[in-house]
Amino acid sequence: MSEITYRDALKKALFDAMSEDDDVFIIGEEVGRYGGAYGVTKGLYEEFGAARVLDTPISEPAIVGAAVGAAMAGLRPVAELMYVDFIGMTMDQLGNQAAKIRYMFGGQIGVPMVLRTQGGTGRSAGAQHSQSLEAYVMHTPGLRLAMPATVADAYHLLRDAMRQPDPVVFIEHKGLYTMKEDVDFSASVPPWGKAAVRREGDDLVIVTYSRQVHHAMAAAAELAKKGIETTVIDLRTLNPLDMDTVRDHVERVGRVMVVAEEVMTAGVAAELSARIHEECFDFLHEPVIRVAGEDIPISVSVELERNSVPTTEFVREVAERLVADRVHS
Amino acid sequence: MAKSSTKNTATGPIGTSNTGLIDLYRDMRRIRTFEERVGELFVRGASAGSMLHLSIGEESAAVGVAGLMREGDTFTTHHRGHGIFLARGADPKRMMAEIAGREEGYCHGKGGSMHIADMGLGHLGANAIVGGGIPAVVGAGLASKRDGEGAISVAFFGDGAMQQGILYESMNMAALWDLPVLFVCINNQYGMGTRIEQATKGRHLHERALAFGLAGETVDGRDVRDVQEVAARLIDGARAGQPGFMAVDCYRFFGHARMDKSPYRTEEDETEGRAKDPVSFARDAILDTEEAAESDLKAMDDEIEKEMDATIDFAVQGSEPPLASMFRDVYGPDEPEPEPVRTRIDRILARD
Ligand SMILES: Cc1ncc(C[n+]2csc(CCOP(=O)(O)OP(=O)(O)O)c2C)c(N)n1
Ligand SMILES: [Mg+2]
Numbered sequence: 001m002s003e004i005t006y007r008d009a010l011k012k013a014l015f016d017a018m019s020e021d022d023d024v025f026i027i028g029e030e031v032g033r034y035g036g037a038y039g040v041t042k043g044l045y046e047e048f049g050a051a052r053v054l055d056t057p058i059s060e061p062a063i064v065g066a067a068v069g070a071a072m073a074g075l076r077p078v079a080e081l082m083y084v085d086f087i088g089m090t091m092d093q094l095g096n097q098a099a100k101i102r103y104m105f106g107g108q109i110g111v112p113m114v115l116r117t118q119g120g121t122g123r124s125a126g127a128q129h130s131q132s133l134e135a136y137v138m139h140t141p142g143l144r145l146a147m148p149a150t151v152a153d154a155y156h157l158l159r160d161a162m163r164q165p166d167p168v169v170f171i172e173h174k175g176l177y178t179m180k181e182d183v184d185f186s187a188s189v190p191p192w193g194k195a196a197v198r199r200e201g202d203d204l205v206i207v208t209y210s211r212q213v214h215h216a217m218a219a220a221a222e223l224a225k226k227g228i229e230t231t232v233i234d235l236r237t238l239n240p241l242d243m244d245t246v247r248d249h250v251e252r253v254g255r256v257m258v259v260a261e262e263v264m265t266a267g268v269a270a271e272l273s274a275r276i277h278e279e280c281f282d283f284l285h286e287p288v289i290r291v292a293g294e295d296i297p298i299s300v301s302v303e304l305e306r307n308s309v310p311t312t313e314f315v316r317e318v319a320e321r322l323v324a325d326r327v328h329s
Numbered sequence: 330m331a332k333s334s335t336k337n338t339a340t341g342p343i344g345t346s347n348t349g350l351i352d353l354y355r356d357m358r359r360i361r362t363f364e365e366r367v368g369e370l371f372v373r374g375a376s377a378g379s380m381l382h383l384s385i386g387e388e389s390a391a392v393g394v395a396g397l398m399r400e401g402d403t404f405t406t407h408h409r410g411h412g413i414f415l416a417r418g419a420d421p422k423r424m425m426a427e428i429a430g431r432e433e434g435y436c437h438g439k440g441g442s443m444h445i446a447d448m449g450l451g452h453l454g455a456n457a458i459v460g461g462g463i464p465a466v467v468g469a470g471l472a473s474k475r476d477g478e479g480a481i482s483v484a485f486f487g488d489g490a491m492q493q494g495i496l497y498e499s500m501n502m503a504a505l506w507d508l509p510v511l512f513v514c515i516n517n518q519y520g521m522g523t524r525i526e527q528a529t530k531g532r533h534l535h536e537r538a539l540a541f542g543l544a545g546e547t548v549d550g551r552d553v554r555d556v557q558e559v560a561a562r563l564i565d566g567a568r569a570g571q572p573g574f575m576a577v578d579c580y581r582f583f584g585h586a587r588m589d590k591s592p593y594r595t596e597e598d599e600t601e602g603r604a605k606d607p608v609s610f611a612r613d614a615i616l617d618t619e620e621a622a623e624s625d626l627k628a629m630d631d632e633i634e635k636e637m638d639a640t641i642d643f644a645v646q647g648s649e650p651p652l653a654s655m656f657r658d659v660y661g662p663d664e665p666e667p668e669p670v671r672t673r674i675d676r677i678l679a680r681d
Pocket of ligand 1: 029058060082086089382407408409457458459460486487488489490491517519520521581585
């Protein structure tokens with residue numbers, strides 16, 4: 001076991017994959033000499049050279065498009081999009097090309113590429129550098145989507161992503177890069193597509209992913225002091241989506257909150273809520289409550305930014321109110 | 330039309346004199362000092378975040394071009410746009426307040442350094458998307474052309490944006506429709522840690538514009554009068570319906586943003602780059618011709634220091650935007666605001 005950051009776990013995943021497979025290469029802005037805007041690829045350029053860690057001009061559509069072509073040609077590209085906020089610029093290459101090639105071409109070829117990027121709030125980075133845009137990806141059949149919350153998952157999910165036959169969008173959280181954990185990399189984690197139950201309790205289920213897992217866990221610890229026992233499900237991947245695990249716990253407990261940092265409307269949380277309502281209707285004591293980001297852009301103001309997305313306190317407060325009703329129902 | 334102006338002449342179509350140079354110096358000095366104060370605001374922990382991009386070393390591009398714009402003209406900038414906005418007449422106090430994320434700022438603390446804007450001065454917005462602000466000048470140019478008042482629209486962006494496809498789509502449209510538009514590339518040699526040679530083999534940036542039928546020139550940014558001369562020519566052309574492009578060669582004196590210590594470049598590179606300082610170049614030129622004495626310039630500098638010191642006080646004493654303002658301006662003023670998540674949850678939980 002060794003203490004390692006989320007950032008270094010990602011780097012280790014890239015390092016290990018590149019060491020094992022010559023076809024894996026990295027392409028993106030500032031990924032080489034600079035080491036990545038958030039330092040994830042630092043040292044890989046020195047280790048593997050310019051042919052396998054490609055610094056690009058600021059040309060997002062061509063970066064993603066080149067990864068699509070390279071994947072079709074037999075390589076294993078890991079492209080980096082510096083901020084998920086730029087995904088709109090690449091949406092044709094991602095949504096019309098990468099996502100649809102296997103299907104349109106009758107299964108002749110797949111696009112086994114990974115697009116690493118990061119999102120979320122926490123740096124006063126303003127409206128165009130703080131978003132959570134996973135729903136854009138989840139709304140596109142053909143794209144896989146992974147969002148690691150823990151250091152171990154930063155490693156394992158990225159390794160798994162690089163083994164997929166199809167394009168994977170891999171969204172890190174900018175607020176987690178410096179988070180440290182003791183990780184035994186040889187210890188097993190749930191397989192790709194399986195959620196992790198981070199905590200189990202009988203009063204409430206919180207379904208969440210990415211950084212909000214930590215808010216949910218912190219809230220759950222507070223709730224436990226008041227005798228409220230919470231199950232926290234970390235989805236890990238949003239496509240594939242592990243509804244089996246969600247259903248098992250929802251049916252057992254009957255009270256559910258979905259917690260996400262993205263804006264609430266038409267988001268991942270909305271999809272989860274709809275599925276839980278449809279699939280677990282008879283087991284629910286209360287409607288599924290979405291605790292998600294406000295339906296607004298993110299301000300640069302520290303205070304406005306902080307209040308635009310769920311905080312631990314807010315998650316705890318809503319959880320308490322949801323469970324308080326248990327006495328009356 | 331292709332021309333590379335690197336000479337240090339004082340004359341231009343607008344008849345710049347050395348008195349003019351003193352004004353130009355003052356405008357550049359104000360930008361320099363303002364940016365230094367932005368750095369201080371960050372060090373004091375009073376800025377909203379660290380994504381602050383100083384335009385130190387690029388003052389001549391801002392002053393040489395924006396100083397020639399007039400009422401009714403519009404412009405967009407990239408993320409390193411403080412200097413351009415100041416040169417166009419912005420209130421540095423309200424700018425600093427915005428950079429601190431305060432209610433008193435130009436955008437009530439919602440935009441910050443990278444999204445500052447002011448419709449009163451024709452500033453259609455700074456941008457955190459490289460290239461994101463460029464096509465807007467095509468639309469603004471269409472509007473200017475229809476109005477027939479001779480207004481132009483100017484897009485300011487960095488060398489990094491030269492590799493974004495949207496620039497070429499925009500220049501092509503501007504040329505196709507004879508729009509009163511100017512594209513200004515502030516070539517500070519770097520896009521984050523990437524030197525321009527590492528981003529493109531096509532180094533004669535203005536030639537790309539020529540290929541689309543724009544007028545195009547590259548100018549050395551060391552002497553603001555040269556920049557102004559080229560800008561004057563291209564702006565005159567733009568007002569007459571000949572869109573233009575200019576690249577201003579300069580150097581990004583400091584790191585990309587506040588956390589970047591530029592480990593990817595050498596000290597020699599920095600020394601050489603900083604030798605192209607447009608502010609000290611103008612100062613020396615003024616002293617050489619004895620248009621003003623050292624003591625006059627010192628007095629001017631001191632006055633500017635005081636003015637810019639006050640921007641920090643103003644920003645620090647400013648107020649946090651009220652929480653309720655969070656939901657304002659997502660839509661138009663008479664439209665309902667988005668329902669807060671909390672209100673929605675209250676509504677749902679109150680049901681039973
Ligand atoms: C579309 C997009 N890609 C990447 C970035 C990240 N980024 C911000 S500034 C920058 C460098 C821009 O260089 P340049 O255009 O030369 O402007 P400068 O910073 O030198 O003023 C990069 C890559 C971004 N903000 N937007
Ligand atoms: Mg640059």
